[in-house]
Amino acid sequence: MPINRQVVKKKIAAYASLLLDGAFASGGQEAAVQVRDELEALVRYTRESLELANALDDKRYTPEQHKAIMVNVLTGLGVTPLLVEALAVMAQRGDFSLVSRVWASYTEQLEQRFDLNIVDVTTAVPLDDGLRQLISEKAAADLGTRVVLREHIDRSILGGIIMSARGRRIDASIRSHLEGARRTLKQSQMEVKASD
Amino acid sequence: MTEITAKSIDEALRKQLDALETSVESREVGTVIQVGDGIARIDGLKDAMAGELLEFVSSEGHTVYGLAQNLEEEEVGAVLLGEVTTIKENDQVRTTGRIVEVPSGKEMIGRVVNPLGMPIDGKGPIKAEGMRPVEFRAPGVIERQGVCEPMQTGILAIDSMIPIGRGQRELIIGDRQTGKTSIIVDTIINQKGKDMICIYVAIGQKASTVAGLVETLERYGAMDYTIVVSASASDSAPLQYIAPMAGAAMGEFFMYNGADGKPASETNKGRHVLCIYDDLSKQAVAYRQMSLTLRRPPGREAYPGDIFYLHSRLLERAVKLSDKNGAGSLTALPVIETQAGDVSAYIPTNVISITDGQIFLVSDLFYQGQRPAVNVGISVSRVGGSAQIKAMKQVAGSLRLDLAAYRELQAFTQFGSDLDKATQQQLNRGARMTELLKQGRYVPMPVEEQAISIYAGGKGYLDDIPVSDVVRFRGELIDFLRGTRPEVLSAVATEKKFTDEIESDLNAAIETFKTQFAVSASE
Numbered sequence: 001m002p003i004n005r006q007v008v009k010k011k012i013a014a015y016a017s018l019l020l021d022g023a024f025a026s027g028g029q030e031a032a033v034q035v036r037d038e039l040e041a042l043v044r045y046t047r048e049s050l051e052l053a054n055a056l057d058d059k060r061y062t063p064e065q066h067k068a069i070m071v072n073v074l075t076g077l078g079v080t081p082l083l084v085e086a087l088a089v090m091a092q093r094g095d096f097s098l099v100s101r102v103w104a105s106y107t108e109q110l111e112q113r114f115d116l117n118i119v120d121v122t123t124a125v126p127l128d129d130g131l132r133q134l135i136s137e138k139a140a141a142d143l144g145t146r147v148v149l150r151e152h153i154d155r156s157i158l159g160g161i162i163m164s165a166r167g168r169r170i171d172a173s174i175r176s177h178l179e180g181a182r183r184t185l186k187q188s189q190m191e192v193k194a195s196d
Numbered sequence: 197m198t199e200i201t202a203k204s205i206d207e208a209l210r211k212q213l214d215a216l217e218t219s220v221e222s223r224e225v226g227t228v229i230q231v232g233d234g235i236a237r238i239d240g241l242k243d244a245m246a247g248e249l250l251e252f253v254s255s256e257g258h259t260v261y262g263l264a265q266n267l268e269e270e271e272v273g274a275v276l277l278g279e280v281t282t283i284k285e286n287d288q289v290r291t292t293g294r295i296v297e298v299p300s301g302k303e304m305i306g307r308v309v310n311p312l313g314m315p316i317d318g319k320g321p322i323k324a325e326g327m328r329p330v331e332f333r334a335p336g337v338i339e340r341q342g343v344c345e346p347m348q349t350g351i352l353a354i355d356s357m358i359p360i361g362r363g364q365r366e367l368i369i370g371d372r373q374t375g376k377t378s379i380i381v382d383t384i385i386n387q388k389g390k391d392m393i394c395i396y397v398a399i400g401q402k403a404s405t406v407a408g409l410v411e412t413l414e415r416y417g418a419m420d421y422t423i424v425v426s427a428s429a430s431d432s433a434p435l436q437y438i439a440p441m442a443g444a445a446m447g448e449f450f451m452y453n454g455a456d457g458k459p460a461s462e463t464n465k466g467r468h469v470l471c472i473y474d475d476l477s478k479q480a481v482a483y484r485q486m487s488l489t490l491r492r493p494p495g496r497e498a499y500p501g502d503i504f505y506l507h508s509r510l511l512e513r514a515v516k517l518s519d520k521n522g523a524g525s526l527t528a529l530p531v532i533e534t535q536a537g538d539v540s541a542y543i544p545t546n547v548i549s550i551t552d553g554q555i556f557l558v559s560d561l562f563y564q565g566q567r568p569a570v571n572v573g574i575s576v577s578r579v580g581g582s583a584q585i586k587a588m589k590q591v592a593g594s595l596r597l598d599l600a601a602y603r604e605l606q607a608f609t610q611f612g613s614d615l616d617k618a619t620q621q622q623l624n625r626g627a628r629m630t631e632l633l634k635q636g637r638y639v640p641m642p643v644e645e646q647a648i649s650i651y652a653g654g655k656g657y658l659d660d661i662p663v664s665d666v667v668r669f670r671g672e673l674i675d676f677l678r679g680t681r682p683e684v685l686s687a688v689a690t691e692k693k694f695t696d697e698i699e700s701d702l703n704a705a706i707e708t709f710k711t712q713f714a715v716s717a718s719e
Contacts, residue, residue, distance in 0.1 A: 005269065047229055047285040100229070100239055101270055167240050169225040169290075179257065184216050 012098055015090060016105035020113065022082045029114055033148055036110055036118065038079055039103045042087070045077070046099060056096050067092035116146040122154050122162040122173075139163065226289045228252070229271060233489045234280050234432045236262060238272040238289050247331055249297075250274050251290045254282040262289070263296060263434060266490050273490045275434035277312065294329075298442045300449035301325025301457065305393065308410055308424040311439040313446070316426065317410075325457050328449050330441040334512035341518045343552075346583045347470065347527045350386030350640020351379060353570045353633040356592040356650055357599075358555055361583025362468050362525035363516025367547055369532045369539065370557030374569050376531050378637050379555070380472050381409065383529070385416045386640035387470060393450045394422040394470045397443035399436050400478030403428040416638060436482035440473040444513045444526070447471045451517065451524035459522075466517060466524020475531035476507060480543045497542045504546050511550050553577035567634060572596075573603055585643060586693035591650040595629060598654070602626020621659075628658040631666040644688040645674050648702065651694065657706050665716050673709050681705045 023035040046052055055061065055069050070091035074084040090096045111117055119139045121127070127135070132149065139147040143165060154162075159174035226240030236252065241264070244250065250262040250272075260283055266273030276283060277296075298313035301324045308317035315322050343361035360366045368376050384394045396413075398406045406426045413419045423446055427439035447469035452460055460466030473479070480503055487500035495501045507530075514528035530551065532544050537559065539548065548554055553576045562569035581589050601622050615623070632653045635641070641649070649670045652658060661669050677685050684705055687698050694702075 044227075044286050047227075164225065167224060167226075167242060168222045170220055170222045172220040175257075179259075181216050185212055 008098070011095065012101045012105050013109075015086065015095070015098070015102045016109050019082070019086050019102070019106055020109050022086070023080075024113075026082060029148075032110055032114075033118065033150070035080060035083055036103070036107055037150060038083055039099075039106060042074075042077075042079065042083070043100045043103050046096075056091055063092045063094070066094070066096075070096070111145075114146075116148050117143045117165055118150055119143075119147050120150045120152060120164040122152040122157060122164075124153070124155050124157050124159050124174075126153060127151055135161070135163070139165065224291045226272065228283060228285055228287045228289060231276075231280075231283050231285060231287075234276050234434060235486070235489045236274050236276055236283060236289070238274060239270070241272045241289060241291055244272050244291050245295075247295050249292045249294055251292055252276065252283050253288050253290070255284065255287060256282065258282040261296075263438075264291075265486070266492070275437075275486055275490070277432070277434050277438075280432065296330045296438060296442075297327040298330055298445050299324030299326070300328045300446045304423045304446055305421060306419045306423075308406070308426060310431070311425060311427045311435045311442040313442065326449065328445040330438050330445050331509075332445060332448060332513065334509065335515050335517065335521070339515075339518055339521050341516055341523070342582065343516050343525075343579045344582055345468075345516075345525070346585060346643070347392070347468075348386055348390070348640075348643050349379065349383040350642070351382055351568055351570075352635055352641055352646045352649065353568055353572060354379070354555060355584075355643060355646055356588060356633075357572050357596055358553065358570070358575045358577040359579070359581070359584040359588070359592075360527065360529075360553075360577060361516070361579045362527050363514060364553070364577070364579050364583065365511045365514045365528040365530065365551040366577060367530050367532060367551040367554040368557070369534060369544060369548070369554050370569070371534050371537055371559050374557035374559055374562050375567060376533070376557055377409070377474060379557075379568055380474060380529065380531070381412055382638060382640050383470070384413060384422055384472070385418050385638060387421065388417060390468075392421065392468045392470050393447065394418070394472070395425065395443045395447045396422060396472045396474065397425045397427075397440050398474055399427050399439050399476070400429050400482065401426075401474070403430065412638070433482040433485040436479060437486055440476065440479055440510055440530075443471055443473065444510060444528075447526050448513065451515070451526050452522070454522065460517070460524055461522055462520055464522060466522030468524060469526045471514070471526055471528050473510075473528065473530045475533050476510075476547060477533045477543050480507070499542060503543070504550075507543075507547055508550050511547075552579055565634070566630065567636075570633070572599055572633070585647075587647040587688055587691070588643060588650075590694050591647055591654050594654040595650050598622075598625050598629045602630065624659060625653075625656070627663050628661065628666050629653050631663050632658065632670060634667050641674075642689070644685055647688055647694075648674070648677065648685070651702065652706055655703070655706075657710065661713075662715055668716075669713060672713060673706065676709045677705060680708075 019035060020032055023032040052073060056066055067088045070088045071084060074087060090099065107118060121135060136147055136149055157173035157175045160172045162173050163170045224241055224243050226238040228236050229239045230237040244264045244267060246264060246267055248264045250264055252260040252262055254260065258279060260276055260278050262274040262276045264272050264274050299322060303322050303324055307315055307319065307322060310316050343363045345362040347360045347362045348355055349360060368379060370376050384396065387394055406428060410424055413422055425439055425443045427436040450467035450469050452466060454460045454464035454466060456464065458464055480499060483503060483506060484499050488494060488498065492500045511528050511530060514526050516525040517523055530547055532547050534544055535541065555575045556571040557569045558571045561571060605619055605623050632649060652673060658666055658669065684698065684701050691698060
């Protein structure tokens with residue numbers, strides 16, 4: 001029987017709220033942000049892991065077995081115990097497919113509760129304190145709230161910076177600039193050929 | 197020869213580098229949740245628009261474009277165009293703020309392109325004058341005028357009884373192997389020197405078939421005013437889906453712009469375009485495949501609920517613009533392939549109801565040797581006489597009546613000897629008129645020759661000619677007129693009607709010709 005989407009929304013919000021309360025109780029804002037990062041990594045992992053998705057979808061397994069599968073997988077990944085427990089419950093109740101929406105709701109609630117914005121910053125080399133300060137100030141001015149930077153290192157961007165917040169992204173990486181240059185040069189080369 | 201110096205190289209490079217975009221802007225980004233069957237489900241992109249072009253960036257750095265189709269509460273369903281296998285889960289997707297556009301302009305003429313406007317004929321890149329959106333709102337009532345000019349196909353059976361006007365939508369429908377594409381090729385060939393740009397959109401056909409068609413068009417010099425858009429059977433469903441819209445967009449460029457490339461107006465006339473969609477049943481199948489993989493609910497014959505809207509908004513783009521808007525036109529000839537003559541299937545009934553008439557091609561007639569195998573009894577053009585020259589109107593009325601009477605009486609032919617003389621005469625006339633409509637491939641007839649042929653039949657000049665000699669009689673009569681009485685042909689062409697004087701000249705010429713026409717020995 002189809003479930004009302006409002007009910008599903010409430011369910012997602014409840015999972016997210018429980019996780020946030022648990023995380024905050026265990027270590028304050030820093031722990032809450034840490035759980036958000038881990039949850040994001042898990043969402044990416046589950047999207048790529050077809051075996052896990054199939055196992056959790058398999059009706060031949062009992063809810064308890066689904067829970068056990070989830071506990072085994074997450075323990076192997078070294079995830080925070082709170083997250084293991086919450087996701088195991090979701091798997092047991094057949095709600096694991098909602099995990100990416102739980103992550104989105106969790107981030108929203110986290111930002112609301114602490115009146116901040118989480119900004120993901122990707123650079124090719126680690127940020128130094130000065131740059132970190134500069135980025136924080138710039139982002140805070142743009143977004144109008146306190147910001148928490150989540151730093152990621154990705155050498156493939158070659159240089160520059162990529163910043164993401166509230167579903168939008170500013171890509172000022174060397175890689176994307178080079179890609180833009182490649183396209184422009186290719187386009188103008190094609191135009192020259194065509195005019196010949 | 198141009199001298200290449202360090203300075204010229206420096207200048208060329210600087211010019212190219214000036215075009216580089218160095219600014220950084222904030223863009224909405226989503227993530228691919230699931231990908232497969234040419235479809236991607238995307239998390240994020242809350243501001244994506246229906247039909248918006250999305251940019252997928254693979255982990256290896258490849259860029260693939262997609263089309264936002266399903267805008268759901270939590271995710272966006274998109275179809276991928278191009279190298280679908282390079283995109284994987286967790287790859288990033290960006291909105292572009294624009295819908296799919298195709299290059300358009302005079303440079304496209306004579307080229308074979310894919311539905312994205314990229315050349316596939318090996319003749320090098322195309323420097324297009326502009327880009328046009330594949331989805332474009334059809335002009336409203338005020339911007340149009342009634343269809344008033346004929347679009348001659350050069351096919352006697354069609355131009356006489358099912359006239360097509362510039363800006364009309366005339367469906368060509370029939371089973372496989374009934375000569376649908378032949379009619380189209382003849383129509384394109386006949387547009388030579390008639391200021392018409394032809395766009396042939398091949399959907400879901402074999403690439404070899406399209407290559408053969410292009411070769412034929414080249415042989416008859418028709419590629420000089422034709423663009424071929426090909427989404428072959430091996431192309432993905434989304435490409436087959438956008439192909440007709442891309443063809444229409446390329447055509448609209450000529451209609452909305454004058455010969456100088458500037459917007460058409462009262463003083464700067466728009467061009468005339470003929471757009472052929474061969475065939476829309478395959479586009480419907482591609483759209484069904486896309487919709488089912490996007491998990492849209494299936495309706496009749498598993499087609500999605502908006503399949504009618506898809507075809508109606510495409511065909512509504514066929515238009516005859518008002519004089520104020522440049523008086524350009526876009527004539528649409530959609531093709532539908534039926535299964536075992538079943539015109540009551542979903543897609544045929546939809547397209548029949550959308551178009552301004554249909555040309556029915558029938559297998560039985562085809563195998564009886566009646567080619568083009570047009571069933572004139574059930575074919576119709578709802579624009580009718582306003583798309584015909586007066587000369588054709590004068591003679592075509594009697595042709596329709598003769599053929600209708602013939603069909604009615606045909607059932608009695610088996611009792612031939614018991615029929616009265618008048619009935620026998622009607623059957624006799626009908627058989628000859630039916631024979632007169634036979635026409636070979638790639639030999640379109642100018643409208644004055646068509647009118648004269650029908651005139652000869654209608655006036656009874658064929659009644660004593662054996663049926664098997666009718667086509668030869670027609671050809672030789674035209675040759676005779678060209679050779680000895682060209683003024684009669686040119687008078688019909690210029691006057692566009694049969695005046696008393698033309699009629700008497702023509703009667704005399706036909707009678708002279710008849711005296712020298714040799715009937716075949718076998719009869």
